[in-house]
Amino acid sequence: MNKKKKPFLGMPAPLGYVPGLGRGATGFTTRSDIGPARDANDPVDDRHAPPGKRTVGDQMKKSQAADDDDEDLNDTNYDEFNGYAGSLFSSGPYEKDDEEADAIYAALDKRMDERRKERREQREKEEIEKYRMERPKIQQQFSDLKVSDSVSGQTVVDPKGYLTDLNSMIPTHGGDINDIKKARLLLKSVRETNPHHPPAWIASARLEEVTGKLQVARNLIMKGTEMCPKSEDVWLEAARLQPGDTAKAVVAQAVRHLPQSVRIYIRAAELETDIRAKKRVLRKALEHVPNSVRLWKAAVELEEPEDARIMLSRAVECCPTSVELWLALARLETYENARKVLNKARENIPTDRHIWITAAKLEEANGNTQMVEKIIDRAITSLRANGVEINREQWIQDAEECDKAGSVATCQAVMRAVIGIGIEEEDRKHTWMEDADSCVAHNALECARAIYAYALQVFPSKKSVWLRAAYFEKNHGTRESLEALLQRAVAHCPKAEVLWLMGAKSKWLAGDVPAARSILALAFQANPNSEEIWLAAVKLESENNEYERARRLLAKARSSAPTARVFMKSVKLEWVLGNLTAAQELCEEALKHYEDFPKLWMMKGQIEEQEELPEKAREAYGQGLKKCPHSTPLWLLLSRLEEKVGQLTRARAILEKSRLKNPKNPGLWLESVRLEYRAGLKNIANTLMAKALQECPSSGVLWSEAIFLEARPQRKTKSVDALKKCEHDPHVLLAVAKLFWSERKITKAREWFHRTVKIDSDLGDAWAFFYKFELQHGTEEQREEVRRRCENAEPRHGELWCAVSKDIANWQRKIGEILVLVAAHIRNTF
Numbered sequence: 011m012n013k014k015k016k017p018f019l020g021m022p023a024p025l026g027y028v029p030g031l032g033r034g035a036t037g038f039t040t041r042s043d044i045g046p047a048r049d050a051n052d053p054v055d056d057r058h059a060p061p062g063k064r065t066v067g068d069q070m071k072k073s074q075a076a077d078d079d080d081e082d083l084n085d086t087n088y089d090e091f092n093g094y095a096g097s098l099f100s101s102g103p104y105e106k107d108d109e110e111a112d113a114i115y116a117a118l119d120k121r122m123d124e125r126r127k128e129r130r131e132q133r134e135k136e137e138i139e140k141y142r143m144e145r146p147k148i149q150q151q152f153s154d155l156k157v158s159d160s161v162s163g164q165t166v167v168d169p170k171g172y173l174t175d176l177n178s179m180i181p182t183h184g185g186d187i188n189d190i191k192k193a194r195l196l197l198k199s200v201r202e203t204n205p206h207h208p209p210a211w212i213a214s215a216r217l218e219e220v221t222g223k224l225q226v227a228r229n230l231i232m233k234g235t236e237m238c239p240k241s242e243d244v245w246l247e248a249a250r251l252q253p254g255d256t257a258k259a260v261v262a263q264a265v266r267h268l269p270q271s272v273r274i275y276i277r278a279a280e281l282e283t284d285i286r287a288k289k290r291v292l293r294k295a296l297e298h299v300p301n302s303v304r305l306w307k308a309a310v311e312l313e314e315p316e317d318a319r320i321m322l323s324r325a326v327e328c329c330p331t332s333v334e335l336w337l338a339l340a341r342l343e344t345y346e347n348a349r350k351v352l353n354k355a356r357e358n359i360p361t362d363r364h365i366w367i368t369a370a371k372l373e374e375a376n377g378n379t380q381m382v383e384k385i386i387d388r389a390i391t392s393l394r395a396n397g398v399e400i401n402r403e404q405w406i407q408d409a410e411e412c413d414k415a416g417s418v419a420t421c422q423a424v425m426r427a428v429i430g431i432g433i434e435e436e437d438r439k440h441t442w443m444e445d446a447d448s449c450v451a452h453n454a455l456e457c458a459r460a461i462y463a464y465a466l467q468v469f470p471s472k473k474s475v476w477l478r479a480a481y482f483e484k485n486h487g488t489r490e491s492l493e494a495l496l497q498r499a500v501a502h503c504p505k506a507e508v509l510w511l512m513g514a515k516s517k518w519l520a521g522d523v524p525a526a527r528s529i530l531a532l533a534f535q536a537n538p539n540s541e542e543i544w545l546a547a548v549k550l551e552s553e554n555n556e557y558e559r560a561r562r563l564l565a566k567a568r569s570s571a572p573t574a575r576v577f578m579k580s581v582k583l584e585w586v587l588g589n590l591t592a593a594q595e596l597c598e599e600a601l602k603h604y605e606d607f608p609k610l611w612m613m614k615g616q617i618e619e620q621e622e623l624p625e626k627a628r629e630a631y632g633q634g635l636k637k638c639p640h641s642t643p644l645w646l647l648l649s650r651l652e653e654k655v656g657q658l659t660r661a662r663a664i665l666e667k668s669r670l671k672n673p674k675n676p677g678l679w680l681e682s683v684r685l686e687y688r689a690g691l692k693n694i695a696n697t698l699m700a701k702a703l704q705e706c707p708s709s710g711v712l713w714s715e716a717i718f719l720e721a722r723p724q725r726k727t728k729s730v731d732a733l734k735k736c737e738h739d740p741h742v743l744l745a746v747a748k749l750f751w752s753e754r755k756i757t758k759a760r761e762w763f764h765r766t767v768k769i770d771s772d773l774g775d776a777w778a779f780f781y782k783f784e785l786q787h788g789t790e791e792q793r794e795e796v797r798r799r800c801e802n803a804e805p806r807h808g809e810l811w812c813a814v815s816k817d818i819a820n821w822q823r824k825i826g827e828i829l830v831l832v833a834a835h836i837r838n839t840f
Contacts, residue, residue: 025106190221208234208241215247227251235260239267242274249277257281272302279308288312300328306335315342326351330358337368345376360396363389367408370420379419386423402431406445410454422460429464439469443478455486466498473506480512485802492516504536511546523554539571548579557587574604581613590617608634608641615647624655642668642677649681658689676702676709683715695719710739717745725749740770744779756787771803774811778832785833801825810835 197217200210211234218227231248238244245264249257261278268274275295282288292309299305306325310318322339329335336355340348352369359365366389373381390400405428412421433441442465449458462479469475476499483492496513503509510533517526530547537543544567551560564580577600584593597614604610611634618627631648638644645668652661665682672678679702686695699716706712713732720728729746736742747762763780770776777800784793804825805811814832 190217193217205237208238208244210234211238211244212247215251219251224251232260235263242268242271245271245274246277249281254281269298272299272304275299275305276308285312296328303329303332303335306332310338318342326354333359333362333364337364340368340372345372348372356392361393361398363393363398363405363408366392367412367420367424370423371412371415371417374417374419382419383423383426386420386427390427400428400431402428402433406449406457409457409460410449410452413449413454413456418456421454421456422463425457425460426464429461439465439472439475443475446478446482450482450486458482459487470502473503473509476503476506476509480509484512489516489520500532500536507533507537507540507542510536511542514546514550518550518553523550526550541567541571541573541575544571544576545579548583552583557583572603574600574607574610577604578607578609578613581610585613585617590621593617605637608638608644611635611638612641612643612647615651619651624651627651639671642672642675645672645678646681649685653685653688658685661685674705676706676711679706679709680711680715683719687719692719708735710736710741713739714741714745717749722752738769740766740773740776743769744773744776747783748779751783759783760788767799767803771799772805773808774805774815774828774832775808777803777805777829778808778810778836781829782833782836797826797829800829 194214194217197210197214200207201214204210211231215227215231215234218224218230228248228251231244231251234241234244235248242264245260245268249260249264252260258278258281261274261281264271264274265278272295275291275298279288279291279295282291289309289312292305292312295305296302296309306321306329310321310325313321319339319342322335322342325335326332326339333355336351336359340351340355343351349369349372352365352372355365356369366385370382370385370389373379373385393400405424409421409424409428412418412424429442429445430438442461446458446461446465449455449461459482462475462482465475466472466479476495480492480495480499483495487495493513493516496509496516499509500506500513510529514526514529514533517523517529527547527550530543530550533540533543534547544563548560548563548567551557551563560583564576564583567576568580577596581593581596581600584590584596594614594617597610597617600607600610601614611630615627615630615634618624618630628648628651631644631651634641634644635648645664649661649664649668652658652664662682662685665678665685668678669675669682679698683695683698683702686692686698696719699712699719702709702712703716710732713728713736717725717728717732726749729742729749732742733746743762743766747759747766750756750759750762760783763776763783766773766776767780777796781793781796781800784796788796810832811828814835815828
C-alpha cells in the first residue's frame with residue numbers, strides 16, 4: 011500500500027490552488043462553506059502574506075489604519091508624471107511574485123544608479139575643470155599642497171578636497187570679507203601644520219596680494235624663503251613680489267642656496283637692465299650650469315654674430331644633443347665650416363631630420379642643387395636605419411617651410427622623397443590631389459608643383475591630372491610654364507580636346523595668333539571632325555577679324571562635321587556681319603536638320619524682329635515652341651515681342667501658358683512679375699511674387715527680386731527670409747550686399763560683395779556691382795583689386811553682363827573694359 015501511495019498526498023496545497031480547475035471544473039459555494047459570521051476581533055486570514063512579512067497583529071493594525079484613514083484621491087494629490095501621492099494598490103495582496111518583481115526592480119535601479127553615478131561624477135569633474143580654467147587660482151600651480159600632522163607627519167586633510175575648498179575661498183579683490191578671513195585662517199593652518207611645504211607660503215602670499223596687502227605678502231614670502239630655502243618656486247615668487255633692487259638681492263640670495271637653478275639665473279638676467287650686466291649674469295650661470303640649453307640660447311641672443319659663433323662652438327660641446335644649437339652654429343659659419351658642423355651634428359644626433367634638411371638647404375644656397383636630392387635620399391635611409399619612423403605629414407610640413415624660406419630645390423626633393431610613403435596604390439591619385447590642394451591653401455606653391463610633377467610621372471596618361479596641373483599653372487604660374495605643361499600634356503593625351511584648346515587660347519591671349527593656329531592644326535590631326543576644335547578655330551579667326559577664313563572653316567565644318575552648333579555659329583557669323591539674307595538661308599537650312607534645337611528658332615525670330623517683321627517673328631517663335639515647349643528663352647522672347655508691340659494681355663497669357671507647360675520655373679515667374687511691374691501694376695506684381703515663392707521656395711533669383719519689391723522698411727525682414735531659404739545662393743548674397751550699400755553700411759556691404767564673388771566667381775553682375783561700389787566708396791587699390799580678380803575669373807553669366815558682352819568682339823581679352831561698361835549701366839537707386 012505504501013508503494014502505491016502518491017507522494018503528494020497529505021501535503022499542503024500550493025498557493026492559489028483551486029481543486030478541479032485544471033480539468034475545467036467550476037466550484038460553487040454553499041452556506042456551510044461560508045460558515046458563521048466572524049467577530050471583528052477574530053484573527054484574519056494570513057494566507058496571502060509573504061512568510062515573515064506580516065503578523066496577525068500587524069494586519070489588524072493596518073486594517074484599522076486603513077479604515078481610519080481613507081486614501082486621498084483628490085485632484086490636488088495627483089501629479090501628471092508620478093500619479094497619486096499614495097499607492098493605488100496598497101490595499102491589494104502582496105504575493106511572492108510581487109516580492110520577486112520588487113527585488114528585480116530594485117536591482118535594476120541600483121545598476122542604473124551606478125551608471126548614472128559614473129556619468130554624474132564625470133560631468134562634475136568636467137564642470138570643475140571648466141571652472142578652474144575660467145577662474146585660474148592657486149591650486150593650479152600648487153596642486154601638491156598637503157596638510158600634515160605635526161607629530162606623525164601623516165596627511166590629515168585630503169589634498170584634492172582641500173584645494174577645491176581653497177579655490178572657492180580665495181576671493182578676488184573686493185570679495186566678501188568673510189571669504190577672505192576664512193581663506194586666511196585655512197592657509198595659516200596649512201603653514202603651521204607643515205611649515206616646510208612651499209605652496210603653502212606661496213598661496214598665503216598671493217592671497218594677501220589679491221586682497222591688496224602687498225607688504226604683508228612680501229613678509230610672508232620672505233618667511234617662506236627661510237622655511238623653504240631649497241624651493242625654486244618660493245624664491246621666484248619672492249623676487250616677483252619685491253621691488254627692483256630688493257628683487258636683485260633676493261635672487262642673489264637664491265643663487266647661494268640653489269646654484270644649479272636655471273630658472274633663477276634667467277630671472278636674475280631679466281632683472282638687469284644693462285646688456286653687459288645681463289651677459290655677466292648669464293656667463294656666471296653657465297659656469298655653474300654648462301649643460302643648460304636655455305642658458306646658452308639666452309646668452310647667445312645677446313651677442314654679436316662673431317662672439318655668438320664662438321660661444322655656440324662651446325655650447326655644442328657642452329650640449330651635444332641640442333639640435334637648435336648645432337643649427338644656429340651652422341648658420342653663423344662659412345660654407346665649408348657649416349658642412350663640418352652639420353656632419354658633427356649628425357654624428358651626435360643621428361635621429362633628427364632637421365639636420366639633414368638644413369644640410370640640403372645649405373647646399374642649395376651655395377649652388378650645389380645636384381647634391382640636394384642625394385642628401386634627402388640619404389636622410390631617409392639613415393633615419394630608417396636608426397629606427398626613426400618617417401612621418402609623411404611632418405616631412406610635408408617641413409617641405410612647406412622650405413618653400414616659404416625660398417629653398418625650392420630642397421622642398422621639391424623632400425616632396426619627391428616622401429609623397430609616396432604610406433599610401434595605398436589605389437589611393438595615390440586622390441591623396442596626391444588633396445595634398446596639392448592643401449599646399450596651395452598654405453601658399454606653398456612649389457610644393458604643389460612638385461606634387462603635380464610627381465603625379466604626372468606616375469599617371470602620364472591621366473587627363474584629369476594634366477587638367478589639374480594646367481589649372482594650377484594658369485592660376486599660380488606663368489604663361490610660359492602653362493604652355494610648357496600643355497605641350498607635354500597633349501603629347502601624352504592627344505585625344506583630350508580641352509588641353510589643345512587651352513594651349514591655343516593661351517597663345518591667342520598672348521597675341522600669338524599664328525602659334526594658336528598651328529596648335530589647332532595639330533589638334534585637328536589628333537581629333538579629326540571634332541566640333542570643339544572646329545568652333546575654336548572659327549572663333550580664333552573671327553575674333554581677329556579674319557572673317558573669310560572663318561567662313562571657309564565653317565563651310566568645311568558643315569560638310570565634314572555638321573552639328574547644330576556649327577550651323578548656329580554659321581548663322582551668327584553672317585548675322586553679326588550684317589548679311590541677314592544669308593543668315594536667314596542658313597537658319598532655314600539648319601532647321602531642316604535640327605528643328606528641335608531652340609537657339610536656331612530664337613535666332614530666326616530675332617532676325618525677323620531686326621528686319622521689323624513682327625508677324626514673321628511671332629510665327630518663328632510659335633513654331634519653335636511647338637518643337638521646343640520647354641525652352642524658357644523662347645517663351646521670354648515671344649512674351650517680350652507681344653509686350654513690345656503693345657499687346658500686354660497676350661504677353662501675360664503667353665507667360666501663363668508657359669508656366670503651365672513648365673511648372674516650378676523661376677525664370678518664367680520672374681518675367682511674369684517684371685511684366686506687371688513694368689506695366690505699373692505693382693500690386694499684381696507682388697501677388698505674383700508671393701505665388702512664385704510658394705512654387706519655387708529655393709530660387710535665389712526670385713528672392714533677390716522680392717527683396718527690392720518690398721518697401722524700404724520691410725526689405726531687411728525679407729532678406730532674412732531669403733537667407734533662410736537660400737543661404738549660399740549668389741543672387742541672394744548680392745541682393746543683401748546691395749541692401750547694405752543702400753543703407754550706407756559700407757563695411758558690411760563690402761564683406762557681402764566678397765562673399766558673393768567667392769561663392770560664384772562666374773556671375774558677372776556681382777563683379778559689376780562690386781566694382782561700382784568700390785568706385786563710390788573704395789580706394790584706387792581696392793578698385794584695381796576687384797578689376798584684377800574679375801579678369802582672372804573671366805565671368806560669363808549675369809543678366810547685365812551678357813547684355814553688354816554679347817556685342818563686344820574679343821570680349822575675353824577685354825574683361826576689364828566690360829566690367830567698366832556694365833558698372834556704368836548700373837544705377838544704384840535700389
